[in-house]
Amino acid sequence: QKTAYEIYQCDWSSDVCSSDLEVRQLGEDIRARFDSLEVLVNNAGVWHKDRTLSKDGYEETFAVNHLAHFLLTNELKDLLVSVETARVVNVSSSMHMRPKSMNWDDLMFEKHWAGFWVYGHSKLANVLFSKELARRWKDLGITSNALNPGNVRSRITRNNWFLNALHRSPVARMIIMTEAEGARTSIYVATSPKLEGVTACYFDKAKLAKPNSATEDAEAARHLWEVSQQLVDEAAQPWTGGSRHVPATFPRGFAQGSRLGLPPGPLSMRPLPFIALCALALGIIIALLFG
Numbered sequence: 001q002k003t004a005y006e007i008y009q010c011d012w013s014s015d016v017c018s019s020d021l022e023v024r025q026l027g028e029d030i031r032a033r034f035d036s037l038e039v040l041v042n043n044a045g046v047w048h049k050d051r052t053l054s055k056d057g058y059e060e061t062f063a064v065n066h067l068a069h070f071l072l073t074n075e076l077k078d079l080l081v082s083v084e085t086a087r088v089v090n091v092s093s094s095m096h097m098r099p100k101s102m103n104w105d106d107l108m109f110e111k112h113w114a115g116f117w118v119y120g121h122s123k124l125a126n127v128l129f130s131k132e133l134a135r136r137w138k139d140l141g142i143t144s145n146a147l148n149p150g151n152v153r154s155r156i157t158r159n160n161w162f163l164n165a166l167h168r169s170p171v172a173r174m175i176i177m178t179e180a181e182g183a184r185t186s187i188y189v190a191t192s193p194k195l196e197g198v199t200a201c202y203f204d205k206a207k208l209a210k211p212n213s214a215t216e217d218a219e220a221a222r223h224l225w226e227v228s229q230q231l232v233d234e235a236a237q238p239w240t241g242g243s244r245h246v247p248a249t250f251p252r253g254f255a256q257g258s259r260l261g262l263p264p265g266p267l268s269m270r271p272l273p274f275i276a277l278c279a280l281a282l283g284i285i286i287a288l289l290f291g
Contacts, residue, residue, distance in 0.1 A: 131215060
């Protein structure tokens with residue numbers, strides 16, 4: 001007997017998933033259309049060169065890359081629970097390896113800003129959320145895993161003309177994966193029979209991998225969940241505009257004032273990625289001169 005499945009793809013714009021109200025509306029639309037949900041892949045993402053606010057007044061990288069995933073997953077809990085086994089797949093990035101912790105005393109990066117670092121911070125949140133989700137929903141027949149899709153030629157750099165040009169340069173086309181290639185790990189984690197019952201793990205190149213050691217901090221994962229719940233609840237209330245100030249908040253046992261979530265200095269890029277970007281820039285120059 002054949003079973004019919006339907007794939008529902010939400011091509012979120014930052015305008016949609018930076019709004020608590022619109023994410024809730026998306027959840028309502030999905031609940032109205034489906035009676036059950038076997039797989040949820042959270043893959044909304046944005047990167048900004050300059051600090052940008054969401055419609056709810058939060059720093060938008062964190063709002064889109066983490067809070068939208070957190071809220072939508074909880075909005076769809078009943079659909080996931082309605083099947084015998086369901087999977088939640090959270091698309092993170094190798095950039096989550098950079099921060100040593102969440103930047104607990106300034107989650108919205110009001111005091112310091114570095115686009116790459118803030119993006120990595122949101123990707124660390126993805127893995128922490130994935131692990132805490134696995135812990136909280138382990139008795140509901142729902143598994144939760146995170147992954148790194150690899151360096152993909154996607155639209156994640158669309159808000160920065162330089163990085164967008166690098167991503168689409170002739171050199172980049174030789175070393176950066178296409179979107180179809182970048183989807184392989186997500187598809188593997190979402191569908192592989194080998195991963196039945198596997199939860200709270202991290203995958204890279206369709207293989208089990210070791211994530212940032214900061215993701216092993218169960219207290220940090222629990223605290224992030226609680227803070228995220230507070231933030232989405234507050235965002236459901238009327239907002240007059242401007243930036244919402246999020247007070248410093250620390251998990252139990254965290255060394256306050258250590259600022260472990262921040263880069264060690266102004267040049268927060270590691271040598272190899274920096275060299276790779278220089279090579280891509282050279283490729284663009286060559287293409288413009290001789291292409």
